[in-house]
Amino acid sequence: MDLYEHQGKELFARYDIPVPRGIVATTAEDAARATEELGGRSVVKIQVQVGGRGKGGGVALVDSPQRAAEEAERMLRDGFKGMPVTRVLCEELLPIAREFYTSLLLDRSTGRYLALMTAEGGVDIEELARTRPEAIRRVQVDPSIGMRPFHVRELVAALPSESRQGAADIIGKAYRMLLEVDATLVEINPLVQLEDGRVVALDSKVTIDDSALFRHPDIESLRSAFPIDPVEARAKEKGLQYVKLDGDVGIIGNGAGLVMSTLDVVAQAGGRAANFLDVGGGASADQMATSLEVVLSDPAVSSVLINIFGGITRGDLVARGVLEALERVQPKVPIVVRLDGTNAAEGRKILAEAQHPNIVSAATMIEAAQLAAALASGVAA
Amino acid sequence: MSVLVGRDTRLLVQGITGNEGTFHTRRNRDFGTNVVAGVTPGKGGQDVDGIPVFETVADAVRETKANTSMIFVPPRFAADAILEAVDAGIGVVVAITEGIPVREMAEVRAYLDGRSSVLVGPNCPGVISPGEANVGIIPGEVCTPGRVGLVSRSGTLVYQIVHELTRRHLGQSTCIGIGGDPVHGIGFIDALAMFSDDPDTEIVVMVGEIGGDDEERAAAFISERVGKPVVGYIAGFTAPPGKRMGHAGAIVTGSSGTAQAKAEALEAAGVKVARTPTEVAELVQVALS
Numbered sequence: 001m002d003l004y005e006h007q008g009k010e011l012f013a014r015y016d017i018p019v020p021r022g023i024v025a026t027t028a029e030d031a032a033r034a035t036e037e038l039g040g041r042s043v044v045k046i047q048v049q050v051g052g053r054g055k056g057g058g059v060a061l062v063d064s065p066q067r068a069a070e071e072a073e074r075m076l077r078d079g080f081k082g083m084p085v086t087r088v089l090c091e092e093l094l095p096i097a098r099e100f101y102t103s104l105l106l107d108r109s110t111g112r113y114l115a116l117m118t119a120e121g122g123v124d125i126e127e128l129a130r131t132r133p134e135a136i137r138r139v140q141v142d143p144s145i146g147m148r149p150f151h152v153r154e155l156v157a158a159l160p161s162e163s164r165q166g167a168a169d170i171i172g173k174a175y176r177m178l179l180e181v182d183a184t185l186v187e188i189n190p191l192v193q194l195e196d197g198r199v200v201a202l203d204s205k206v207t208i209d210d211s212a213l214f215r216h217p218d219i220e221s222l223r224s225a226f227p228i229d230p231v232e233a234r235a236k237e238k239g240l241q242y243v244k245l246d247g248d249v250g251i252i253g254n255g256a257g258l259v260m261s262t263l264d265v266v267a268q269a270g271g272r273a274a275n276f277l278d279v280g281g282g283a284s285a286d287q288m289a290t291s292l293e294v295v296l297s298d299p300a301v302s303s304v305l306i307n308i309f310g311g312i313t314r315g316d317l318v319a320r321g322v323l324e325a326l327e328r329v330q331p332k333v334p335i336v337v338r339l340d341g342t343n344a345a346e347g348r349k350i351l352a353e354a355q356h357p358n359i360v361s362a363a364t365m366i367e368a369a370q371l372a373a374a375l376a377s378g379v380a381a
Numbered sequence: 382m383s384v385l386v387g388r389d390t391r392l393l394v395q396g397i398t399g400n401e402g403t404f405h406t407r408r409n410r411d412f413g414t415n416v417v418a419g420v421t422p423g424k425g426g427q428d429v430d431g432i433p434v435f436e437t438v439a440d441a442v443r444e445t446k447a448n449t450s451m452i453f454v455p456p457r458f459a460a461d462a463i464l465e466a467v468d469a470g471i472g473v474v475v476a477i478t479e480g481i482p483v484r485e486m487a488e489v490r491a492y493l494d495g496r497s498s499v500l501v502g503p504n505c506p507g508v509i510s511p512g513e514a515n516v517g518i519i520p521g522e523v524c525t526p527g528r529v530g531l532v533s534r535s536g537t538l539v540y541q542i543v544h545e546l547t548r549r550h551l552g553q554s555t556c557i558g559i560g561g562d563p564v565h566g567i568g569f570i571d572a573l574a575m576f577s578d579d580p581d582t583e584i585v586v587m588v589g590e591i592g593g594d595d596e597e598r599a600a601a602f603i604s605e606r607v608g609k610p611v612v613g614y615i616a617g618f619t620a621p622p623g624k625r626m627g628h629a630g631a632i633v634t635g636s637s638g639t640a641q642a643k644a645e646a647l648e649a650a651g652v653k654v655a656r657t658p659t660e661v662a663e664l665v666q667v668a669l670s
Contacts, residue, residue: 106483108593110489110563143484144491182484184563195387211456214480230555243619256561257535257590260616265657276620296647309540311506311520312401341520341540365658 001208004047006089007222015243017170018200022091032065033073034090040064042090046059048080051205061093084227085142086373095195096201100159101125101136102171103205106180111281113141113178115171117155121190125238132189147175164197165192166192168233181213181219238290240279247272250295250375254279254287254313255290261305265365271373274301277379288321293329304335305372307365308347315339315347323354336360336367336373383555384530384582385413385473386449386574390514393418393438393447394455394470395462398431405518406432408569409451412628414542417445450508452476453518457505460517462627467498467523474566475516476502486564491630493566500566506536508645514599518558519543527552529665530576532569534561538616538658544590546664551669554582561590569599569669577607585662585670587652589643591617594645604650610668612663613647613654615640640662642647 003011009019024047035042046058053059058080060071072088075371079085099121107114120128130134137158139151152171158165187205195202201221213220235242241256245263249271253259256278261272275298279291284355288306295304308318318339326335335358339347351359360375362368392409396402397419406429410416416432418441425436435441438450450471451584454462459478465472467489468613481503493500501508507517518536523544529551533539536558543556557572559565569587585607589596596615603611618640644654653668655661 003456007654106487106563108563109598113487123532142491179484183484184483190552209483211480212484214457249420252538255537257533257588257616258537258541259536260535260590260620261658263620264616264618268656268670273619288567303646309537309544310541311518311536359544364659366657 001206001210001213001219002049003206003222003225004049004087004209004225006047006206006224008206009182009201011177011206012204015173017173018198020094020200020202021093021202022089024087024089026087027071028073028076029067031088032069035062035065035068037329038090038092041093042068043093044068045091046080046085047087047089048083048085048144050081050083050330062304064148086225086227086309091199092181094192094200096192097195098160098163098193099190100163100192101165101189102174102191103168103185103189105176105187106184107140110140111195111375113143115139115141115147115151115155115160117167117173119159119172121192125189141175147172162197163193163199164188164268166197170199170201178318181216182209183207184209195322203292231294235277235290235294240277240287240291240294242294243276245275246274246300247274248300248302249372250298250301251307252277252279252295252304253289253307254309258307258309262305262365262369265369266305266373269369269373270374271369274298285303285317285321288318289328291324292325293320293332294333296329296333301333302378303333303372303375304331305368306335306337307368308339308341310339310341310344312342314342316342316350318348319350322351322359323356326356326358331358334358334360336362336368336372336375338362338365382512384579385499385510385555385557386508386514386516387510388513388534390449390516390661391417391445392446392514392516393420393441393445393450395420395438395452397421397434397453397467398424398427398498399434403429405453408591409515410523412521414514414516425482434593437656438465439473442471445449447471449516450475451501452478452625454478456480456482460489463489463500463503464492464500467493467496467500472614473497474498474500475505475507476566477505477507478502479504481562483562483564484563489625490564499571499610501557502560502566505560505565508557511553519558519560523547523550524556525550527554528581528583530579530582530584530588531556531586531588532576533558535588535616536586536592538614542586542614542659545658546586546665549662549666551665553645554579555662557582559576563593568595569595569601573599573602573607573611577609582609583629584612584665586612586614588667589613589615589619591615591640592638594638597646600646600650600652605650611652612661612664612668613652614658615643615654645654
């Protein structure tokens with residue numbers, strides 16, 4: 001789960017990592033009042049779960065409450081990269097002497113934590129990693145010994161000597177936070193040194209491991225702040241993985257790999273997938289019915305492809321679920337069904353006996369994809 | 382012959398008394414797997430269809446000489462179960478459980494360093510050597526014994542591709558699902574090395590998906606070290622960047638981790654990369670003819 005900047009900074013504050021004074025605003029008037037309170041000037045920042053705000057008009061320096069209101073109004077009205085924006089963060093302006101970058105993250109390739117530090121902050125770190133990798137210090141942290149003083153010394157040696165103490169202090173606290181809140185990423189870009197010498201986290205990017213949220217109900221509850229598509233929310237409630245895409249062939253399958261593969265095969269057949277939907281293992285009739293409802297709630301869908309290879313998932317239950325769903329939703333579009341694996345023969349028999357006018361059976365995955373793509377484009381298959 | 386699991390496997394099931402644990406223990410035993418013990422804390426002394434249940438893995442190993450463990454323990458206790466199995470000297474640990482916190486898996490990985498135990502998973506479908514042993518949830522009936530080794534991140538793609546192979550009478554030596562979690566046990570490289578050394582594996586099928594750089598690193602390993610033909614498949618060519626596609630593993634970020642980049646890396650290493658699961662079987666057939 002990716003946190004908003006202000007949510008990440010609230011965690012920073014809990015761990016005594018210095019952050020600028022900031023106030024969250026959900027309206028233009030609130031942004032003006034916040035800026036007033038911050039001394040009449042502020043930086044207004046869009047709160048979204050993606051990067052690239054600086055270049056994309058998501059950050060504005062303002063010198064009056066009036067200007068803060070104007071910027072906030074624009075941000076809240078226009079959204080960001082196609083996503084709705086419900087809040088901005090107004091922060092005090094600080095006199096910055098230097099900008100650095102630091103991050104702690106889980107390195108998938110080693111299964112260890114990786115700490116990065118560079119004196120060249122405020123930039124596009126991926127660009128820097130490509131062009132001048134030697135400018136970034138990397139330290140691997142073995143989780144069995146944790147972040148040790150020698151790791152920290154190695155990292156902060158990348159910085160001017162007068163910045164090291166403050167940065168070292170922040171690194172230590174950030175590592176503790178990473179472990180305690182089960183984060184897989186804590187990024188501070190930029191990490192700044194002020195003219196008075198203090199080192200402060202000017203931005204935050206924090207990702208929490210979804211699998212660990214069960215032990216952090218306070219962090220889990222932050223999710224309510226994120227705009228979520230109502231259809232995606234409904235799917236999530238039932239334990240389904242649903243991602244809306246922009247084609248017209250609705251896709252339901254079991255297992256992320258098989259569903260992604262189905263998306264690819266549909267594209268090769270000349271179709272465009274309307275969504276990704278993984279019913280998961282052991283899909284029940286009710287889950288299948290909900291899946292169909294979720295997929296059909298997208299008005300762009302003109303055909304549906306159900307591709308199930310049963311391991312834990314049983315074909316007979318899938319077939320019953322499809323029929324149950326058809327009772328519930330009365331679809332107007334054709335539904336291509338391909339069943340294989342555990343109890344597939346029973347499932348195919350149930351569907352054949354039902355003789356439902358909307359159901360089209362397919363013997364193989366490729367045949368199913370071709371049928372679904374052709375039916376979506378209105379070509380008689 | 383086979384890798385990881387086979388006729389010598391003496392299987393212990395951690396979490397044997399849970400619904401899924403019992404169900405798959407029965408299926409694995411019916412397949413011919415030698416299931417010797419189960420472990421469920423608090424239920425030592427009971428049995429499941431005659432399979433004795435122990436309090437601890439150490440007890441089970443002492444009494445039954447179990448050498449392989451399959452884990453169906455719920456996510457919040459599963460990392461402890463893996464560590465317990467490794468600590469008791471189990472040689473092959475197959476963790477089926479989905480949703481283990483990554484921080485605990487990082488600790489497990491660190492503990493495995495320098496030890497001889499091999500971890501498969503978590504969040505994986507397990508390992509099957511057709512005709513010999515099935516340790517996990519891969520439906521045994523779609524497999525047939527033969528000389529194709531298969532390794533995959535995705536579970537259901539194992540089923541789909543094995544099904545395509547079996548339809549063309551291309552049997553399998555061993556099929557390994559390594560799982561889609563960010564921190565896991567053996568990866569493509571370990572599996573490729575095992576298949577490379579297995580005299581009865583003639584060709585290897587490697588099934589990847591978007592996210593991370595495991596496939597790219599495997600490609601480098603193949604060109605250096607694998608003398609046998611390898612057929613590849615990558616799922617997720619049409620996945621939009623930045624969207625999480627179900628697995629923790631399946632997310633494209635930035636320019637790296639795309640299906641295109643992975644396919645290109647594999648092709649550069651001499652791997653034939655199929656564009657559909659059906660084409661995987663066709664390419665294997667061509668390579669073996």
